[in-house]
Amino acid sequence: MSSVQNVTDLAAVRLLMRGQARRVLGAFLERENSVSLAARELELDLRAVHRHVLALLNAGLLRLVREEKRAGRPVKVYTAVAPAFFVPFSATEAAGVADLSADRMARFDDLFDRASRRKFEALYHEQSGGREWGLRLYRGPEGQVSTDTAYAGAELVDAGVRWQGPVGLLLGARLAVRLTEAEAKEVQVELIRLIMRLHEATLVHEAQGTGEPFLLRLGLVGVTGAEEAELQLARRSPSH
Template sequence: MALLAHERVRRVLGAFLGREQTVAGAAREAQLDVRVVHRDVQALRRAGLLTVQREQTRAGRPVKVYRACADDLFIDARRLPPQAQETQAAALDSLFHHAAGREFHRALSDFAPGWGLRVYATPDAPGFAVLEGPRTARPLSALDEWQGPPARMLSGAPTARLTGEQVVEVQRDLILLMRKVEAFHAANAGGGQPTLLRLGLAPLTEDEFRRLHR
């Protein structure tokens, strides 16, 4: 379970599902260093997920040919280490914020109006507000109008009170968006710029919602 919680190890195992494969062949298929694949193969073998089918003779040491113990493996998510999914999500979040920040700062360098934070008085509590935007920005919702630099990124984390039906509708829209991105990816056949789409939708408790807006 701990082994298969890692995306890289699953990629290595996938090279042996339904067919025989060598370590070098798996490394080429998974686009990984052969030494890394060799370590993963040995770990998978010790765990009983790979078996040696035969050996290919050659000058020097013979080459082992492996195959997965089964062509269809099911992993119950409830039995995975609790930190496995959290670690992967944290890595994706870190990558997303790094890449989005890099693209945003690139766009800022060419943005003539200038970009920054405006702190201004308001008649409502707490008596002030903070607006991020260009010098000429008006206090509008980011969802109403984007007045920033033409950056090829988008980052947002809106919170709102939604009905159950509305949550399902938003969830459906996000699924359609992911399918659209996947269709573009397939049509580009390896072309285009690598892009990460980071989406999420989750219900909050009342206490979580209050802490968020303190």
């Protein structure tokens, strides 16, 4: 049996395009499992996992291994029909290849933004000392017009120059920068190295049951002049 099974059947493809169905199938990859144990491992509702298992079974992605006898109904044990699966873009209903990961990325971004707002609110209330937080419009030291948020009375400099807000384990920078292609490649390599180092540390912590969960969002992409204009970065307005 091939280590990777191509999936082109429409019913199976639609299941694998759903995040929760993929999670459930993952609980049966290269192992045998029951519905109840899978639900416990995934921390999902038992009924929801049972529905996904039946759908995956009917789509030919799971198979029944055996039934273990016990008092009452026997326990059914399942496993995935292959160690891994591949869904070619041509078999999906996605409009573009990037859309295959759009749903997962949107869920991550939504969680990141909600967690960031929650953490920022907590840090602000802990550290503000009664100082107001608000929106500012001003001309910076280099003559650029800037719009940002800060404490009332904070020095009129951009957070990228000096952060003057609540301090804690929170970082959510969004930057528009100008680089040469060589500089951009250097940044890309640095970020990749950071990601690899953090991935190795995560594997160690997961094996040892140590560490705490954090979300990290990194990105670098070139934009067109028109896309740059859409950002409406007032701070890039020339001085008059």
